[in-house]
Amino acid sequence: MRGGTELGRVRGLGSAKAGAHHWLTHRITAASNLFLMLWFVIAIARLPAYDYATVRPWLASAWVAVPMILLIVSVFWHFRLGLQVVIEDYVHAETRVALMFLLNFFVVATSAIAIFSILKVAFTAAAGVPA
């Protein structure tokens, strides 16, 4: 690639055509997070206790398991976009690429574990499995 300043190298190439989608998705998930997280915080505060006997049947209920899965998708998608902005603003060159890989692996792995856990609790509840 020819030299010059960073601005000079990209001038005239146009946008990457993905910025607006990133920006909009960040706002849409922010709005859904607002409702889902307020539900979550209030639901947590209203739990009578935080022992296994209380928490497991609570999570197994469809009225909790479904919003929890929605929360995982919305919140994790939102922080995936937010951390990308932070990485792009403060980290450069190869380190940025490595951190973006790490971020993608992190968000996919954690959301898979979270959703699997919720589904496992929800699907084994009715069968009376004493897991």
Next chain:
Amino acid sequence: MTVSILHRVTGSGMATVGTLLLVWWLAAIAGGPQSYAVFHMVFAEFGKGVLGYIFGVGLTLSFFQHMASGIRHFILDTGAGYELNSAKRAAMATFIFSVLATIAFWAFLLGAK
């Protein structure tokens, strides 16, 4: 300026620490009584639950601050609120809200149990 940086700090903190704790909690519930006992020991029993209070207060304060400054961002996105005085007042309001909401959350949580 401070609110904008705090928005990133609280967001990044919840995205990393908060995510790991939430996923640990969900996996511990799915793992059964023994695995939940480990989580419960670390955050509710060890040192009378000192880690639970540190992470709990930190995450709730981060959440309410991030929520308040996020709503402020929504308003700024419309092009409103950039005048120096109203911008300062809205920034102060996010701090006041997050502290009061955190106090209210913990007062309710500890008072109800």
